[in-house]
Amino acid sequence: MTRIRFLTLCILLLATLPRVSARWQADTVLGQGYQMQYIDQPDDYAGKVRCTVIRKQTSCTHPRAAVLYIHGYNDYFFQAQEGNRFVDSCYDFYALDLRKYGRSIMPGQRKFQARDMKEYFPDIDSALSIIAADRRNNEPLVIMAHSTGGLIASYFLTLNPESDVNALILNSPFLEWNFNGFMRKIAIPSVGFLGRIFPGMKISQGSMSLYAESLLKQYHGEWTFNTSWKTVKPEKVEASWIRAISSAQKALRGKNPKITIPILLLHSDNSVHGNKWNDDFLHGDAVLDVGHISKLGRELGTDVTEETIPGGMHDLALSAPEAREAFYAAVFSWLASVLPHIQK
Numbered sequence: 001m002t003r004i005r006f007l008t009l010c011i012l013l014l015a016t017l018p019r020v021s022a023r024w025q026a027d028t029v030l031g032q033g034y035q036m037q038y039i040d041q042p043d044d045y046a047g048k049v050r051c052t053v054i055r056k057q058t059s060c061t062h063p064r065a066a067v068l069y070i071h072g073y074n075d076y077f078f079q080a081q082e083g084n085r086f087v088d089s090c091y092d093f094y095a096l097d098l099r100k101y102g103r104s105i106m107p108g109q110r111k112f113q114a115r116d117m118k119e120y121f122p123d124i125d126s127a128l129s130i131i132a133a134d135r136r137n138n139e140p141l142v143i144m145a146h147s148t149g150g151l152i153a154s155y156f157l158t159l160n161p162e163s164d165v166n167a168l169i170l171n172s173p174f175l176e177w178n179f180n181g182f183m184r185k186i187a188i189p190s191v192g193f194l195g196r197i198f199p200g201m202k203i204s205q206g207s208m209s210l211y212a213e214s215l216l217k218q219y220h221g222e223w224t225f226n227t228s229w230k231t232v233k234p235e236k237v238e239a240s241w242i243r244a245i246s247s248a249q250k251a252l253r254g255k256n257p258k259i260t261i262p263i264l265l266l267h268s269d270n271s272v273h274g275n276k277w278n279d280d281f282l283h284g285d286a287v288l289d290v291g292h293i294s295k296l297g298r299e300l301g302t303d304v305t306e307e308t309i310p311g312g313m314h315d316l317a318l319s320a321p322e323a324r325e326a327f328y329a330a331v332f333s334w335l336a337s338v339l340p341h342i343q344k
Helices: 003-015 080-088 117-134 148-159 181-197 210-215 239-251 290-297 321-341
Strands: 035-044 047-056 065-070 091-097 141-146 167-171 263-268 304-309
Touching (some): 047 080, 047 117, 065 080, 080 091, 091 117, 117 148, 148 239, 167 321, 181 239, 263 290
Parallel strands (some): 065 091, 141 167
Antiparallel strands (some): 047 091
16 A cells, blocks of 8 residues: 555544534533533534533542443533532433434534434443543443433443443333334334434424423423423424434344343333323323333343332433432442442
8 A cells, every 4th residue: 555545544534523622611502510512523414513511520539430421312411410410429421412302403403313323332432431431440330321312321321231331220222112003003113114214304292391390490390401402392393313213222122132231120110191281291201111111121122120200200310309319319329339340
């Protein structure tokens, strides 16, 4: 190989690698000692993309573990109280705003756009690399993921069994569509087929806002967040996104579980339905079917611990106080039991 061809190959290779576009800087979204940095990723079918890594490190000399949080659909990391609980309990805490979500949204981008859940794998890889460089005592590495983030994390670990991740916490993972049999078996696959031919075709998700109302302080909840990044009413999605979700869900099913690291599966004890507000929305999962979560979640790996949180909401960390405390108690108790046995 000539020198010119070798240099050209090196330049092309470098162009495909993620790039840190800035060093750690104060996270103006959360404050409270949180820091963030953007990671520029190679362009995709829609143009430039980046992800964002957020962190807050514990003051403990010997952290119990490093925890990476991955958010769900129509979401971003805003749960400072959740991160603080980990930091105060001697865990280094990191969170990832995936490409086209939250802090990572770039001008002109279509929010939440994805044609394959594998598109998020470089974002996870980048975050894991940053955490690896930060780790002070080679402490264990835990991924904690919510809803669609739980689907993505499970898919990632299924296809990357040699990753450095030592344990997985799933908060109401999106493992099945919350529809009746006709929708799941006929309508969704049909839309997915169209998504192969017409990837940009827009699909309505309706106009229900009750889950957002159960969270937002201005309605019935306890929390505040950026409603441009986490919208009150669902936006239209592309048919290719529906196909991508279904493909990832299908890949996780089968008689032989593929994830061998310990998994903690958490979900509410009930799902709530309806198109008019009532207080049941404050005490149940208004997004997914908890029966689906339980059945399919237990099949994900060879070492799954299931915890049902009475009165938990879809995001258990945003539940009413009693359920929220039960969620944290279950998480920290499980970590205390599994971390000592992890081979680092």
